[in-house]
Amino acid sequence: MVIAHRGASGYLPEHTLEAKALAVAQGAHYLEQDLAMTSDDHLVVIHDPYLDRISDVARRFPERRRPDGRFYVLDFTLEEIRSLRVTSAVVEAGESEFAPEYPGRFPPWSSRFEFHTLQEELEFIRGINYATGRQVGIYTELKAPWLHHDAGKDIAAATYAVLKEFGYDSRDGSAYLQCFDPAELQRIKDDLGPSTGVDLPLIQLMSDTAHQETRVRDAEGAWVPYESDWMMQPGGMAPIAGYADGIGPDYHDLVDEGSEPGDVRVTGMVDEAHDVGLLVHPYTVRADALPSWARHVDEVFSVLYDQAGVDGLFTDFPDLAVGFLARSTE
Ligand code: G3P
Ligand code: CA
Numbered sequence: 001m002v003i004a005h006r007g008a009s010g011y012l013p014e015h016t017l018e019a020k021a022l023a024v025a026q027g028a029h030y031l032e033q034d035l036a037m038t039s040d041d042h043l044v045v046i047h048d049p050y051l052d053r054i055s056d057v058a059r060r061f062p063e064r065r066r067p068d069g070r071f072y073v074l075d076f077t078l079e080e081i082r083s084l085r086v087t088s089a090v091v092e093a094g095e096s097e098f099a100p101e102y103p104g105r106f107p108p109w110s111s112r113f114e115f116h117t118l119q120e121e122l123e124f125i126r127g128i129n130y131a132t133g134r135q136v137g138i139y140t141e142l143k144a145p146w147l148h149h150d151a152g153k154d155i156a157a158a159t160y161a162v163l164k165e166f167g168y169d170s171r172d173g174s175a176y177l178q179c180f181d182p183a184e185l186q187r188i189k190d191d192l193g194p195s196t197g198v199d200l201p202l203i204q205l206m207s208d209t210a211h212q213e214t215r216v217r218d219a220e221g222a223w224v225p226y227e228s229d230w231m232m233q234p235g236g237m238a239p240i241a242g243y244a245d246g247i248g249p250d251y252h253d254l255v256d257e258g259s260e261p262g263d264v265r266v267t268g269m270v271d272e273a274h275d276v277g278l279l280v281h282p283y284t285v286r287a288d289a290l291p292s293w294a295r296h297v298d299e300v301f302s303v304l305y306d307q308a309g310v311d312g313l314f315t316d317f318p319d320l321a322v323g324f325l326a327r328s329t330e
Contacts (some may be wrong), residue, residue: 001312002321004028004046005284010316013088015045015114017124024128026319029312030065030139030176033121036073037153043118043162044073044081049144051076053091053101055084055115076153079116086113103146104288118159122166137174141205145184146215146223156188160196169198173294175279178203178248180213181226188244201245203281206231206253237272246279246311251300252291254282254308259293263293266308274309282307282316 007019008026020031034047050070057064057071060083064075073081087108089101100108116124122138129136140159148155159177168175177200179185185202193199207213208229215223230236232253240247249269256265273274273280282304287297294300297317301324304310315321 001029002027002318002325003030003032003281003312003314004318005032005314005316006034006319007031008316010102010105010287013086013113013235014047015054016086017116017121018113020121020124021128023028023318024125024132024134024136027322028136028318030137031121031125032314033118033138033140034119034143035155035159036143037148037151037155037158038076038078038081040077041153042078043155043158044078044115045118045121046073046115047143048237049147051071051081051084054089055086057084060084074147074153081115084115085109086115102286102288116244118162119165122162122168126166135174137176138168139176139178142177142179142181142184144214145179145181150223153320156184156192157196160192160198163200164198166195168200169196171199171201176203176246177202178205178229180205180207182228182240182243183216189243191300201279202243203246203279204231204240204244205248205283207250208232232269234268235279237269237276237283240273241276241278244278246281247273248314249280249282251282251285251304251310251313254310255291255293261293261295261299264293264299264303264307266303270308270310279312280308280310281312281314282310285313285315285317287317287320301325 004023005135006014008022009019012019012022033045036044036046036049050072052071059318064071088106090098090108142155145155206324209227212225214226216226218224254266254269259265270280285300
């Protein structure tokens with residue numbers, strides 16, 4: 001299946017409702033929601049825990065900048081966040097200039113886009129499914145639970161309350177829950193799921209320790225990077241199968257180093273995952289950021305879907321994945 005990564009984010013600003021609508025029109029099977037919490041406990045659909053990569057927050061609220069230079073969702077009310085202008089992603093390219101993160105995509109600071117809440121996106125999906133007769137699912141990610149715990153907030157509990165309100169409470173294929181934090185997934189499986197009556201398939205997102213996707217408290221109580229490299233080692237799948245239903249690896253980790261166009265070899269990770277009953281949904285295929293071993297995005301789809309045997313994948317370009325799969329079954 002095809003998961004629209006932050007919507008059809010290859011074409012429209014990530015995580016906007018416009019990008020989600022386009023992804024539905026392009027035939028995506030699932031829409032992704034990354035989440036962060038506001039100071040007044042609302043869930044906003046946003047990839048980063050900070051607002052500055054995709055909005056004018058630095059110009060509007062310069063005094064809210066933290067020492068690391070970022071403007072955190074946790075430091076703003078929903079009303080303040082709603083007042084921001086959303087842009088396609090920009091990167092700092094000098095003292096005060098900003099350049100597009102992906103130069104061929106929707107131009108930064110064009111048109112008018114806004115932030116929205118998880119409730120608003122679920123209402124939107126319910127409406128679009130009703131009007132089209134489709135059954136597009138959701139693929140929700142809890143971003144940085146540790147950062148929220150540090151602020152006294154439980155992003156998993158807040159998310160489960162909303163998912164339950166919208167009827168996403170069972171393994172009927174309409175929803176997945178993903179997270180990089182294994183302790184949080186274990187807590188959901190053992191406590192939060194049973195206590196709320198929400199039983200969703202849980203996906204362990206994977207990355208190496210260097211990417212610092214999540215943190216844990218050390219003996220002194222300080223938050224330190226979680227050492228996640230064990231997941232990538234042979235034998236890493238069995239422990240994950242104890243608390244999760246699938247894995248979300250970086251797709252580059254499914255291909256042997258040294259692979260070249262026409263000579264691509266896959267690692268054993270997908271087979272090892274399948275052997276212990278785990279689904280495999282790698283991230284993120286981008287037609288405008290191809291690996292060295294592919295000259296066209298169809299080669300990436302072929303390696304992942306056909307050669308490695310993944311069960312689905314995240315892509316910024318849902319139309320291209322849907323088109324590839326349609327041609328494969330002709
Ligand atoms: O959730 C799958 C993929 O989105 C993980 O990477 O950083 O884009 O959330 P990221
Ligand atoms: Ca994500």
